[in-house]
Amino acid sequence: MINRISSRFICSFIFLLLLNALLPRMLGQANVQGQWSTLPLSVYSMPINPVHVALLSNGKVLVVAGSGNCPPSQTGCPSGAPYGPSNNSGALLFDPSSGAITQFSVSWDMFCNGMVLLDDGRALIDGGTIQYDPFYGQPQVALFDPSTNAFTNTQSMAHGRWYPTVLTLGDGRVMTFSGLNETGGTNTAVEFYTVGSGWSQQYPASWTPDLYPRLHLLPSGKVFYSGAQTTSKMFDPSVTTWNTNFATTNYSSSRTYGTSVLLPLTPANNYDPQVIIMGGGNPATATTEIIDLGASTPAWQYGPNMSKARIEMNAVILPNGKVLALGGSVNDEDTSTLSLNADLYDPASNTFSSAGKNASQRLYHSVALLLPDATVWVAGGNPSRGSYNNAIEIYQPPYLFNSDGTMATRPTITSAPSSISYGNTFNVQTPDAANIAHVVLVRNGTVTHAFGTDQREVEMSFTANSGALTVTAPPNGNVAPPGYYMLLILNSAGVPSLANFVQVTPGTPDFSVSASPSSQTVAPGNGTTYNVTVSASNGFNSSVSFSISGLPSGATGTFSPSSVQGSGSSTLSITASSATPTGSYPLTITATSGTLTHSTQVTLVVADFSISVSPSSQTVRRRSNTKFSVTIAPLGPFSATVSFSVTGLPAATSSSFNPTSVAGSGTSTLTISPKRNAPPGTYTLTVTGSGGGAQHSATVTLVVN
Numbered sequence: 001m002i003n004r005i006s007s008r009f010i011c012s013f014i015f016l017l018l019l020n021a022l023l024p025r026m027l028g029q030a031n032v033q034g035q036w037s038t039l040p041l042s043v044y045s046m047p048i049n050p051v052h053v054a055l056l057s058n059g060k061v062l063v064v065a066g067s068g069n070c071p072p073s074q075t076g077c078p079s080g081a082p083y084g085p086s087n088n089s090g091a092l093l094f095d096p097s098s099g100a101i102t103q104f105s106v107s108w109d110m111f112c113n114g115m116v117l118l119d120d121g122r123a124l125i126d127g128g129t130i131q132y133d134p135f136y137g138q139p140q141v142a143l144f145d146p147s148t149n150a151f152t153n154t155q156s157m158a159h160g161r162w163y164p165t166v167l168t169l170g171d172g173r174v175m176t177f178s179g180l181n182e183t184g185g186t187n188t189a190v191e192f193y194t195v196g197s198g199w200s201q202q203y204p205a206s207w208t209p210d211l212y213p214r215l216h217l218l219p220s221g222k223v224f225y226s227g228a229q230t231t232s233k234m235f236d237p238s239v240t241t242w243n244t245n246f247a248t249t250n251y252s253s254s255r256t257y258g259t260s261v262l263l264p265l266t267p268a269n270n271y272d273p274q275v276i277i278m279g280g281g282n283p284a285t286a287t288t289e290i291i292d293l294g295a296s297t298p299a300w301q302y303g304p305n306m307s308k309a310r311i312e313m314n315a316v317i318l319p320n321g322k323v324l325a326l327g328g329s330v331n332d333e334d335t336s337t338l339s340l341n342a343d344l345y346d347p348a349s350n351t352f353s354s355a356g357k358n359a360s361q362r363l364y365h366s367v368a369l370l371l372p373d374a375t376v377w378v379a380g381g382n383p384s385r386g387s388y389n390n391a392i393e394i395y396q397p398p399y400l401f402n403s404d405g406t407m408a409t410r411p412t413i414t415s416a417p418s419s420i421s422y423g424n425t426f427n428v429q430t431p432d433a434a435n436i437a438h439v440v441l442v443r444n445g446t447v448t449h450a451f452g453t454d455q456r457e458v459e460m461s462f463t464a465n466s467g468a469l470t471v472t473a474p475p476n477g478n479v480a481p482p483g484y485y486m487l488l489i490l491n492s493a494g495v496p497s498l499a500n501f502v503q504v505t506p507g508t509p510d511f512s513v514s515a516s517p518s519s520q521t522v523a524p525g526n527g528t529t530y531n532v533t534v535s536a537s538n539g540f541n542s543s544v545s546f547s548i549s550g551l552p553s554g555a556t557g558t559f560s561p562s563s564v565q566g567s568g569s570s571t572l573s574i575t576a577s578s579a580t581p582t583g584s585y586p587l588t589i590t591a592t593s594g595t596l597t598h599s600t601q602v603t604l605v606v607a608d609f610s611i612s613v614s615p616s617s618q619t620v621r622r623r624s625n626t627k628f629s630v631t632i633a634p635l636g637p638f639s640a641t642v643s644f645s646v647t648g649l650p651a652a653t654s655s656s657f658n659p660t661s662v663a664g665s666g667t668s669t670l671t672i673s674p675k676r677n678a679p680p681g682t683y684t685l686t687v688t689g690s691g692g693g694a695q696h697s698a699t700v701t702l703v704v705n
Contacts, residue, residue, distance in 0.1 A: 066111030255280025327362030523694030582636020640692025
């Protein structure tokens with residue numbers, strides 16, 4: 001017994017020595033590969049098959065399984081609705097911070113739906129399953145509201161969809177495409193869902209898509225189809241037409257259940273969209289391809305290979321712009337050819353590097369989401385019906401570690417707005433402002449069947465101030481569709497903060513009004529003009545009419561044109577009568593559109609001046625000169641600049657004013673200089689002052705001897 005204990009002690013001691021020797025090396029790799037961990041099943045076991053997941057704006061993960069790939073013909077599977085805790089199906093909320101799980105029952109089978117997050121934070125569950133083998137698609141649609149934790153049905157689609165793709169457009173509408181209909185055929189029509197008004201008519205495509213097609217909204221507003229078919233296509237939602245031969249992949253086979261990622265958008269290159277497709281096929285490929293959709297002739301180019309061939313993989317954009325690729329297998333739903341190697345793709349260098357190894361199979365029906373703490377949540381894997389991987393793994397990317405394996409110090413956001421609107425600036429309070437290199441928005445993820453629907457990262461320009469960043473929001477909804485995003489700041493070492501949820505909104509359609517110049521001077525009996533400009537914001541496009549108030553008696557104002565549509569300019573013409581009293585008058589220009597009213601102020605100065613010249617007559621010999629004093633006296637609050645001129649001079653005679661003009665009031669000296677050949681005689685000179693919209697003259701006599 002003592003020998004056994006001694007042997008065990010010695011073995012344990014040797015193990016500890018080896019662990020102590022290896023630990024620094026293991027930790028030292030964390031800043032290069034990141035670090036994987038499996039959450040304890042005693043706390044974090046997933047009670048339903050996590051086929052569809054979405055990160056909500058409260059930080060919780062919505063998991064929707066429906067029947068969970070467990071047909072009623074199979075023992076232990078739900079026999080039918082309702083789907084819920086009693087038959088290990090339905091839906092649930094998972095709280096990553098506490099591990100708390102709240103389960104829900106659903107009244108119809110949401111298995112193999114399309115899920116997207118609306119701009120108000122609710123989840124839209126589009127279609128699902130009517131029956132198994134053969135599969136028929138469900139036309140029903142439901143909304144999950146995080147504020148009430150309740151599912152409610154909304155208007156159904158025209159036909160069923162099983163395996164559809166749903167996508168948020170720049171105006172907040174949801175586009176749905178593909179899926180098997182209620183009789184098992186492929187639904188080839190596009191439909192649009194608008195909050196408050198429901199579904200549009202159908203817009204049939206001229207081609208038959210694969211199931212769960214890979215779709216991306218581009219900054220142009222068009223929708224790019226990247227696969228799995230070899231011929232890429234482009235859809236224009238504004239006219240509901242397809243370009244069915246946009247580009248062709250180099251890989252000659254279909255990339256079935258590979259993935260597709262719209263790489264991060266940045267103002268540095270005017271939001272040039274690039275898409276990478278990875279893996280797919282059965283047997284799978286390790287190849288990737290990239291297309292620059294901002295190029296004059298976009299074409300697919302081979303990218304670097306992943307470490308493993310993958311079908312049913314996942315890919316997650318990280319805050320630093322890199323993409324985590326994980327899971328999958330060479331042969332579909334085959335654990336003997338699975339990959340536990342994860343890869344990190346760097347768009348800047350167009351290379352892959354190792355992201356270490358996860359612990360267990362992540363094949364069909366596996367999912368991966370970026371969490372607000374900038375880690376990646378990985379769940380599921382269902383290669384055979386009736387069973388699934390119930391363990392949850394967390395990936396901590398390299399940016400969270402120092403070179404010695406200790407945790408990096410993260411920048412902090414002390415405050416940020418809960419909502420931002422397109423093109424506007426907003427402040428992010430942080431004590432780390434001087435060391436911030438990037439400010440990004442990462443859209444809350446929705447993932448199913450090897451694809452992150454709506455997955456998107458948008459970088460924003462900013463300026464650093466003392467204790468704060470002034471950030472410019474994305475310019476429009478095509479760059480960042482309306483909805484909830486994670487706002488993160490990254491320091492110069494690439495370490496991200498914890499995220500703040502922020503709602504990106506178009507804002508309320510509105511307009512502003514301005515006028516120039518800010519002040520004009522007019523003499524009684526004369527007129528002047530102002531330029532009035534209306535600037536639209538947040539999609540405002542209504543008619544705006546104008547009015548003027550504050551005019552003095554005897555003055556009138558007219559606008560041309562009298563109204564503008566959306567944005568535009570109008571000329572305000574003011575005419576003062578000869579009886580209009582002098583004075584300075586604040587005028588209010590009001591612009592009105594329905595219940596919206598905005599105004600701006602300008603100043604109208606009604607004033608005049610008089611001009612006098614002395615002496616009334618001067619005599620001068622040729623080759624000599626004489627002088628007159630020209631005096632400007634204000635009438636009312638006259639402050640304009642008056643310039644001078646003289647007419648009636650004899651030939652060969654020059655003149656000059658000193659000074660050439662006066663402001664408001666003052667005197668100028670007019671010097672007359674007849675030359676040697678100037679004809680003698682008596683001449684009437686007219687001295688004129690012009691300024692402030694007025695002109696006045698006085699006459700004097702010049703005698704040349």
